[in-house]
Amino acid sequence: MNSVWITAAIGGVLIGLSASLLLWLNGRIAGISGITNGVLFPAKNETAWRWLFLLGLIAAGGAYMAWVPGAAQPRTDAPRITLIVAGLLVGFGTRMGNGCTSGHGVCGLGRLSMRSLVAVLTFMATAILTVFLVRYFGVTA
Structure with missing residues (x-):
């Protein structure tokens, strides 16, 4: 190990x-x-x-x-436009979700916030789906 x-x-x-x-x-x-x-x-x-x-x-x-x-x-191989679009999407999602993964996952769950639990489950489901699509179907940005 x-x-x-x-x-x-x-x-x-x-x-x-x-x-x-x-x-x-x-x-x-x-x-x-x-x-x-x-x-x-x-x-x-x-x-x-x-x-x-x-x-x-x-x-x-x-x-x-x-x-x-x-x-x-x-990573240094990603095109700048990809980084800009990704950053804007993360910012938009953060605003829509009333917080980011650190706020909901670390702090919200620690305070037993139901809103944070829903947000973290959504983050995790999205991450699982993304890995599945990339690994098994070769879908990339």
């Missing part, structure tokens, strides 16, 4: 810990779309912690890729 599950478990614990600490110490939900929205459309005294949270995400991801041997690296 390789050590991939160990790094995944450590990552999960750190995500849960950071979400719990943000809720406990700041009274805020660690949904990335909501945090980003607060940076783009700032409210008084609400931007500093949001910027720090987002910068921490970027720094942690960069540190992981730089220091962990064999860490997954971003």
Whole structure:
């Protein structure tokens, strides 16, 4: 057995810990779309912690890729138009679903939110369908 599950478990614990600490110490939900929205459309005294949270995400991801041997690296072969369309679709879906996977999956389920349960089940069903279509029918973007 390789050590991939160990790094995944450590990552999960750190995500849960950071979400719990943000809720406990700041009274805020660690949904990335909501945090980003607060940076783009700032409210008084609400931007500093949001910027720090987002910068921490970027720094942690960069540190992981730089220091962990064999860490997954971003794809560089996707056409820019595909990335732009994908980003817009994710943003549209996030707005439609009143939150992102982190907000619903990590924070919403932890607070026993029924809306988040429905959202997570929808995310998972869509992911399963996508993998099925790509693997068995070769459907790609």
